[in-house]
Amino acid sequence: MTVLVLTLIILVGAYVAGLVGSLTGLGGGVVIIPLLSILLHVNIHYAIGASLVSVIATSSGSAAAYVKEGITNMRLGMFLEIATTSGAITGAVMAKYLPVQYIAILFGVVLIFSAAMSLIKRAEYIERKKSKPAEMLKLNGTYPSNGEHIAYNVTNVGGGFVMMIFAGAMSGLLGIGSGALKVVAMDGIMRVPFKVSTTTSNFMIGVTAAASAVVYLQRGYIDPGLAMPVVIGVLLGAFTGSKILVHSQSKKLKYFFAIVVTILAVQMIYKGISGTL
Amino acid sequence: MKKDTEQLEGDRDIQLFIGSLLRWGVLLSMAVVIFGGIVYLYRHGQTTIDYSQFKGEPSLTTRFVDIIDGAFAFRGRAIIQVGIILLIATPIARVLTSAIGFIAEKDYLYVAITLIVLAIIMVSMLGGFGG
Numbered sequence: 001m002t003v004l005v006l007t008l009i010i011l012v013g014a015y016v017a018g019l020v021g022s023l024t025g026l027g028g029g030v031v032i033i034p035l036l037s038i039l040l041h042v043n044i045h046y047a048i049g050a051s052l053v054s055v056i057a058t059s060s061g062s063a064a065a066y067v068k069e070g071i072t073n074m075r076l077g078m079f080l081e082i083a084t085t086s087g088a089i090t091g092a093v094m095a096k097y098l099p100v101q102y103i104a105i106l107f108g109v110v111l112i113f114s115a116a117m118s119l120i121k122r123a124e125y126i127e128r129k130k131s132k133p134a135e136m137l138k139l140n141g142t143y144p145s146n147g148e149h150i151a152y153n154v155t156n157v158g159g160g161f162v163m164m165i166f167a168g169a170m171s172g173l174l175g176i177g178s179g180a181l182k183v184v185a186m187d188g189i190m191r192v193p194f195k196v197s198t199t200t201s202n203f204m205i206g207v208t209a210a211a212s213a214v215v216y217l218q219r220g221y222i223d224p225g226l227a228m229p230v231v232i233g234v235l236l237g238a239f240t241g242s243k244i245l246v247h248s249q250s251k252k253l254k255y256f257f258a259i260v261v262t263i264l265a266v267q268m269i270y271k272g273i274s275g276t277l
Numbered sequence: 278m279k280k281d282t283e284q285l286e287g288d289r290d291i292q293l294f295i296g297s298l299l300r301w302g303v304l305l306s307m308a309v310v311i312f313g314g315i316v317y318l319y320r321h322g323q324t325t326i327d328y329s330q331f332k333g334e335p336s337l338t339t340r341f342v343d344i345i346d347g348a349f350a351f352r353g354r355a356i357i358q359v360g361i362i363l364l365i366a367t368p369i370a371r372v373l374t375s376a377i378g379f380i381a382e383k384d385y386l387y388v389a390i391t392l393i394v395l396a397i398i399m400v401s402m403l404g405g406f407g408g
Contacts, residue, residue: 004322042328060367064299067292085397093406204370211401213365218407220334224357228314
């Protein structure tokens, strides 16, 4: 295939990936990797490298909007970035030694988990219990809702920190934002209200991805010819998605995309097991 | 109580600044990537390419010094890579800005936490994990 044709195909594919990623909350990375590796037979290392770059772009782009709204808990994000960045380096190092088949299988598993998580309805929960480490680290905060500031506490800091190391490692190994795992850490373990956890997790994704991207770049996983259409397409798709999201929150659409993503994930796992990647 | 509101005000300024920093970082890097992409497609658009095997990358797109040299020599792939480096630098610049913000607030615990994050990124960058 010529460079021009391939670039145009990837541009369109990445736009769709960014759009679907934004509408489902899965992120563009988890959708673009199977698109590249299954449909276009791109080597998974190149696919992961290009995806990771697009993750930085979408995370930074949307964080810019969120931060100004004052919902993001910057101290919580900053503190947990110690965990995610050190996890990310570990993941980026592992990517070199783990056989491609295992990476594909692991990717499929994380993708199915993320798709399932995107369907779970998250209830707004405000933790009232005070926790010593959270107070010491000044992690408790407030967020604006309907013109008033709602105070919340953060709990189980240690557990959340460990989960974030894992989330960072998956991000560095698979080239994704691993938003679903960050939600588990913040909503599930640390009991952060979901508005805060969504924006704070997104805020952390950029720097987490940057920590492993510097390794990827030196190792040659980031091919400019691939990364260029991927990052442009995903960013534009995510931007379109954020505009649509305000208007429609269709349940059917969410289920439809979750099924599509699961089919892609199963194919990744199958290709990994059969060794045809 | 007064101290609390002061801290909140300070946080607000940093948040607004960080918001702009992230937005402009993404816009600038995208502009460079698109420009490099046009140069690359103009020169190599008709070349046949195959990404099915991982072959690594030449130093033109992996070594910082060679990327900069290549960009000045108007090589499309090197220019795209400069855009990508700017993109990677955007969240790192955000961490640096937070550090300055915490210094201004005299929140030394968070100055330390921010510096730890920066140190981890430096280790990743210079630790020779790329080989």
